[in-house]
Amino acid sequence: MNAASDKLLILGAGLTGLSVAQLARGGTILEREARPGGMAQSFQRDRYTFDFGGHYLHFQDSEAERFFSPFLPVLENHQRESFVLIGEELLAYPIQHSFFQRFPLQTPSLPPHPPEPERSPNLAKHLQATFGPFLWELFFKPYNTKLWKCPLETLQAGGARRWIPPPPTVVPTPAEKAGYNATFGYPKIGGIGKMAANMASGVRVLYGTPAEKIDRAKKLVITKGREFPYQKLISTIPLNALLSLSDHPFPAPSPLGVSILNIGFRGTLQRPFSWIYIPHPSIPFFRVGRYPGGDEDRHGLYFEISFREEPPPATEVLLRHARSLLSLLGAQGEVETILRLNLPEAYPTPSLTLSGKLEGLFDSLKEDSIYPAGRMGSWQYLSMADCYNEAKRSLLQAEILKV
Numbered sequence: 001m002n003a004a005s006d007k008l009l010i011l012g013a014g015l016t017g018l019s020v021a022q023l024a025r026g027g028t029i030l031e032r033e034a035r036p037g038g039m040a041q042s043f044q045r046d047r048y049t050f051d052f053g054g055h056y057l058h059f060q061d062s063e064a065e066r067f068f069s070p071f072l073p074v075l076e077n078h079q080r081e082s083f084v085l086i087g088e089e090l091l092a093y094p095i096q097h098s099f100f101q102r103f104p105l106q107t108p109s110l111p112p113h114p115p116e117p118e119r120s121p122n123l124a125k126h127l128q129a130t131f132g133p134f135l136w137e138l139f140f141k142p143y144n145t146k147l148w149k150c151p152l153e154t155l156q157a158g159g160a161r162r163w164i165p166p167p168p169t170v171v172p173t174p175a176e177k178a179g180y181n182a183t184f185g186y187p188k189i190g191g192i193g194k195m196a197a198n199m200a201s202g203v204r205v206l207y208g209t210p211a212e213k214i215d216r217a218k219k220l221v222i223t224k225g226r227e228f229p230y231q232k233l234i235s236t237i238p239l240n241a242l243l244s245l246s247d248h249p250f251p252a253p254s255p256l257g258v259s260i261l262n263i264g265f266r267g268t269l270q271r272p273f274s275w276i277y278i279p280h281p282s283i284p285f286f287r288v289g290r291y292p293g294g295d296e297d298r299h300g301l302y303f304e305i306s307f308r309e310e311p312p313p314a315t316e317v318l319l320r321h322a323r324s325l326l327s328l329l330g331a332q333g334e335v336e337t338i339l340r341l342n343l344p345e346a347y348p349t350p351s352l353t354l355s356g357k358l359e360g361l362f363d364s365l366k367e368d369s370i371y372p373a374g375r376m377g378s379w380q381y382l383s384m385a386d387c388y389n390e391a392k393r394s395l396l397q398a399e400i401l402k403v
């Protein structure tokens with residue numbers, strides 16, 4: 001441990017909290033759960049390994065890749081085989097590429113000059129202006145409405161630049177090569193959770209120790225029966241939780257939850273797939289996917305549904321829907337095992353009401369030596385690889401790392 005990190009306290013042992021501790025070569029992590037990994041954990045059930053839904057590794061910068069490489073289990077590289085279900089037909093993802101390859105007569109309906117997301121007044125307007133009325137009604141509107149569970153007019157469009165592949169240009173990219181995740185890595189065995197488990201070794205983590213209160217004036221984190229003083233607090237727990245634990249007056253933002261029905265399926269899938277996006281309003285899942293690897297006739301499948309205030313449907317209801325969807329997809333076989341998982345805080349909702357306000361909030365938390373970081377911690381739609389950049393950013397801000 002180095003001197004600067006002596007009084008560093010970290011909340012949460014997900015990939016961001018673990019990256020902070022690894023980079024700082026010190027600090028203590030308080031973790032609510034009994035094991036590390038947060039959203040990037042894995043679970044063994046019978047012969048199957050399940051994650052919190054699809055978790056695929058794609059490094060977009062070599063610095064993050066270098067940082068994670070000592071912790072990576074043996075990876076297999078995969079070529080994405082992903083689709084969008086339109087009616088009963090599977091069109092290659094991204095639909096904005098494959099649709100026009102498949103139905104070239106529709107090409108004129110693509111707007112010629114897609115706007116910058118940052119200049120669009122909201123997500124609904126941005127998607128309509130970028131992809132035109134036909135694809136908006138066919139896919140972008142029903143899919144995003146189902147995913148976000150709120151009016152798309154109330155969401156910022158800024159994040160769309162990174163996660164939604166732009167429309168094809170004059171020389172179109174083949175669908176299988178478009179977007180940031182055309183190929184991805186995934187552990188050969190043990191699921192995505194192996195990475196966090198490797199990162200946690202040698203790091204001081206107090207498991208089963210949820211922060212219950214934060215006294216900003218006294219610089220104390222209070223857990224059941226113990227107080228932890230800090231000089232610098234890097235918080236990777238959801239921002240809404242941080243604000244409520246520390247009695248901060250900023251109105252807590254509303255997270256989007258994801259509930260995952262994992263199914264161990266023995267049989268044949270008519271067509272192999274990595275994942276399939278489902279815009280249909282009558283099917284509750286926004287995405288179904290298959291965990292990479294596994295036996296020839298055993299498939300670890302995940303079915304993802306989002307939720308806000310209303311709790312997600314009961315497991316039996318989801319299982320019924322999952323069976324119908326599998327039969328629509330032509331799969332034949334039996335369900336061998338199921339594992340239901342819930343993440344009440346999975347996506348940071350990019351509400352328009354937050355526009356331009358988070359920076360002020362983070363400045364005010366910095367005055368109390370609190371540095372929010374990570375996907376829900378800093379309220380940004382981040383990937384696993386981004387957790388390294390977040391860790392580095394927060395340590396630089398806290399002046400534990402120097403440039």
Ligand SMILES: Cc1cc2nc3c(=O)[nH]c(=O)nc-3n(C[C@H](O)[C@H](O)[C@H](O)COP(=O)(O)OP(=O)(O)OC[C@H]3O[C@@H](n4cnc5c(N)ncnc54)[C@H](O)[C@@H]3O)c2cc1C
Nearest residue numbers: 012014015016032038039055056210211374375382383384
């Ligand atoms: C459905 C889904 C699919 C995804 N797919 C991909 C993908 O394919 N590829 C990719 O790169 N990324 C993917 N991601 C994103 C990736 O999972 C996250 O970016 C990353 O895991 C976030 O790590 P984190 O440490 O910032 O947050 P978290 O993993 O949320 O860690 C926060 C930690 O804080 C702990 N905690 C919470 N409250 C308290 C408390 N009061 N006291 C102490 N500890 C507390 C939690 O238990 C948790 O361990 C996906 C995310 C979701 C939800």
